[in-house]
Amino acid sequence: MRKLHAKSALLPEGWAKDVLISLDADGRIASVTANQAPGADADTVAILLPALSNLHSHAFQRALAGLTEKRGAGDDDFWSWREAMYAFLPKLGPDEVEAIAAMLYAELAESGFASVAEFHYLHHQPDGTPFADLAEMAGRIVAAAQSTGLGLTLLPVAYARSGFGGAAVHDGQKRFANTPDRLLALREAARPHLTRVDDGLGLAPHSLRAVTPEDLAVLLEAATDGPIHIHIAEQIKEVDDCLAWSGQRPVEWLLENAEIDGRWCLIHATHMTSEETRRLAASGAVAGLCPTTEADLGDGIFPGSAYMSSGGVWGVGTDSHVRTDAAEELRLLEWSQRLSHRKRTVLAEAGQSNGTALLRQALAGGAQAMGRTSGRIAKGYWADLVSLDQGHTVLCGKTGDQILDSWIFSGDRTCVQHVWSAGRAIVRDGRHKDREAIANTFGRTMKKLLI
Known part of the structure; x- marks a missing residue:
């Protein structure tokens, strides 16, 4: 079981602080508990949303x-x-x-x-x-x-x-x-x-x-x-x-x-x-x-x-x-x-x-x-999650709903920090884990297509 801790997370009932999330082996959310310390075995983020x-x-x-x-x-x-x-x-x-x-x-x-x-x-x-x-x-x-x-x-x-x-x-x-x-x-x-x-x-x-x-x-x-x-x-x-x-x-x-x-x-x-x-x-x-x-x-x-x-x-x-x-x-x-x-x-x-x-x-x-059990940080849902960069210009100092208003109306993809899909960590610090290799193959492909 893996664990993720968010200083602030958007839960079905609203924003919560110090949220500890446990994931099962398949990538579903096993538990969600607010007002919890992270512990040494949890990855930590500042802002966590359903993806x-x-x-x-x-x-x-x-x-x-x-x-x-x-x-x-x-x-x-x-x-x-x-x-x-x-x-x-x-x-x-x-x-x-x-x-x-x-x-x-x-x-x-x-x-x-x-x-x-x-x-x-x-x-x-x-x-x-x-x-x-x-x-x-x-x-x-x-x-x-x-x-x-x-x-x-x-x-x-x-x-x-x-x-x-x-x-x-x-x-x-x-x-x-x-x-x-x-x-x-x-x-x-x-x-x-x-x-x-x-x-x-x-x-x-x-x-x-x-x-x-x-x-x-x-x-x-x-x-x-x-x-x-x-x-x-x-x-x-x-x-x-x-x-x-x-x-x-x-x-x-x-x-x-x-x-x-x-x-x-x-x-x-x-x-x-x-x-x-x-x-x-x-x-x-x-x-x-x-x-x-x-x-x-x-x-x-x-x-x-x-x-x-x-x-x-x-x-x-x-x-x-x-x-x-x-x-x-x-x-x-x-x-x-x-x-x-x-x-x-x-x-x-x-x-x-x-x-x-x-x-x-x-x-x-x-x-x-x-047809996917996602869209909520709740037990039984796929761990489809996105964390935002609290240090980004448009997010600095923002809390609660201000975060989403700022990201959606003043921000863009550069606000995204990490992304998980069914518990798979696929984006880290704004870049896909295999971006370089994927982009190189894509570049060669486009050059061939545009000859």
């Missing part, structure tokens, strides 16, 4: 960061960005994907994330031919997570069509494409790769435009365990196309045609009516918000105030990874609401610390979306 779960990642897209900023002849939008992403795909083989994912996961850990849900759809060879192991590429994602120590929920993505109504996939999508049956076989082939006790496995219909109702029914009947994630209502064009196809908006159609509950995470859900917003909140599903990616792609602003006023659950992810900073996602989520409503502290209730409210909600929603 966030990153609920939405396309790891390979980290390699695209900064490469899609040249404006074309017409208006740039999500759809033109998607074409640039398709053009990059043929360069990525298993080795490249593993190197990119390992670099990303180290960066995520350094910013305060202890786990990630990988929405994995780059399944096949460039011409669409499956690998001998259907789960070859999924296995490389798992290998990257295991080598970096980041917790993983793997979400093999079902992508069978290129638009509403069941149109055939085009050349740029061949690496994603599977029939529902083959995707389910791929999911089972991925299961043996997931060997850690805290690994998770779910399923992700890519979007309503990428699966037909019949495809979705087959997938949901078979997926009896793990979380279910889906992209939805990210773009106005998607909403218009769904209306033309079905007479209903995407979130409306999904709520009417699937049993949406706490297993589900609806990614983006940017464009909803007030009725859709209320119904999604009431369903118990998680809204998966990716503020930096949604800003980068010009998606729009999530109806956060109305959704949270209705009791909706949400968490954050970094999606295409133009940025990889946990605090920044929370900050931009709140700031987007301020710009939209022309008010301050929109997502906190009266008398609440904005930073604490944001962190607690993101912790709960992220853990739910991951």
Whole structure:
């Protein structure tokens, strides 16, 4: 049994002093006791928090960061960005994907994330031919997570069509494409790769435009365990196309045609009516918000105030990874609401610390979306923990909720000191334990990709 002592820690009931935490052999929290001396056998930190779960990642897209900023002849939008992403795909083989994912996961850990849900759809060879192991590429994602120590929920993505109504996939999508049956076989082939006790496995219909109702029914009947994630209502064009196809908006159609509950995470859900917003909140599903990616792609602003006023659950992810900073996602989520409503502290209730409210909600929603027992410093939970540097400029002299308000609204990844994932010490003094080796491999990979 290992021990960790924090001078100040955020517990479910609030801030506590001199908190002694014992971990069991699997990496779960065995006990939490406040007002305790550290003892000689405990590691000590100043500020300890539950670590966030990153609920939405396309790891390979980290390699695209900064490469899609040249404006074309017409208006740039999500759809033109998607074409640039398709053009990059043929360069990525298993080795490249593993190197990119390992670099990303180290960066995520350094910013305060202890786990990630990988929405994995780059399944096949460039011409669409499956690998001998259907789960070859999924296995490389798992290998990257295991080598970096980041917790993983793997979400093999079902992508069978290129638009509403069941149109055939085009050349740029061949690496994603599977029939529902083959995707389910791929999911089972991925299961043996997931060997850690805290690994998770779910399923992700890519979007309503990428699966037909019949495809979705087959997938949901078979997926009896793990979380279910889906992209939805990210773009106005998607909403218009769904209306033309079905007479209903995407979130409306999904709520009417699937049993949406706490297993589900609806990614983006940017464009909803007030009725859709209320119904999604009431369903118990998680809204998966990716503020930096949604800003980068010009998606729009999530109806956060109305959704949270209705009791909706949400968490954050970094999606295409133009940025990889946990605090920044929370900050931009709140700031987007301020710009939209022309008010301050929109997502906190009266008398609440904005930073604490944001962190607690993101912790709960992220853990739910991951299907992971995390997000709380409490007995039985995975020891997904982050300590902050009390000597950092923005944290000096701060106590209690001031710490979170300062980190989220004035700080960044440089405030993060140490990170543990299921008890694994993966970041020390702000750097991932294997950063140099991971960065060297990533550097060689990028030089090859950009020739």
